[in-house]
Amino acid sequence: MRALRETIRALVILSVVAVVGLVGWGYIRNHPQDAPWTELDLAQAPGMFTGRKLAGLTQDFGKCRALLDQAGVRYAVMPARDGEHCGYADRVRLQPGGASAIRFRPAELRTSCPVAAALAMWDWNMLQPAAEAHFGSKVTRIIHLGSYSCRRMYGRDSGAWSEHATADAVDVAGFVLADGREVSVLRDWKGKGEKAAFLHQVRDGACELFSTVLSPDYNAAHRDHLHLDQAERGQMGGRACR
Numbered sequence: 001m002r003a004l005r006e007t008i009r010a011l012v013i014l015s016v017v018a019v020v021g022l023v024g025w026g027y028i029r030n031h032p033q034d035a036p037w038t039e040l041d042l043a044q045a046p047g048m049f050t051g052r053k054l055a056g057l058t059q060d061f062g063k064c065r066a067l068l069d070q071a072g073v074r075y076a077v078m079p080a081r082d083g084e085h086c087g088y089a090d091r092v093r094l095q096p097g098g099a100s101a102i103r104f105r106p107a108e109l110r111t112s113c114p115v116a117a118a119l120a121m122w123d124w125n126m127l128q129p130a131a132e133a134h135f136g137s138k139v140t141r142i143i144h145l146g147s148y149s150c151r152r153m154y155g156r157d158s159g160a161w162s163e164h165a166t167a168d169a170v171d172v173a174g175f176v177l178a179d180g181r182e183v184s185v186l187r188d189w190k191g192k193g194e195k196a197a198f199l200h201q202v203r204d205g206a207c208e209l210f211s212t213v214l215s216p217d218y219n220a221a222h223r224d225h226l227h228l229d230q231a232e233r234g235q236m237g238g239r240a241c242r
């Protein structure tokens, strides 16, 4: 009797494991971006590990370029720049006309490849749907304050070097819509209007794609821009979203 109970118990546990396994396998098949071991595809909707995979591209410029090519993003490779604390080997200039129609103001934006890849995904998956929902319009330009800058964090004389020192960050000050309207982080972050709702929504969306996202909610130094970077903190490393 006891042996029979044990056998039934074992069978029940096995069946539960099998069902959970099958459901999990089916889920990952339909949501490959939610598994840590699947290949990144910029054209897929972001999943749980997309942000970490994007930051991981810092180690592999060739793969990052291949992913941009595969997704139809147009870009030009910029010459490398050497330095003790500053410089880059993976800087690209995003160009409109491919899969991403987004332009920039000022017109030139040169960032590390992982930042560029995340910007393309931000455009497709967050900026355009959010602009459609809040304004019934499209985002045509990202207003930015630049990427590369050889400096330490907060421009201090000592301490950690900024991700800007390797072009692995971009500061976004606002957006221009197809109907000519502008959304400004400095002017529109606060309040209950559509512009504030849009800005908070795209900030939250950026947190899925960038390792670090700092907004006016974080501190006064970020009152006029969203700081987005791809600092590498490993597969299970922490991510900052403030």
Ligand SMILES: [Zn+2]
Pocket: 164, 169, 170, 171, 226, 227, 228
């Ligand atoms: Zn910044």
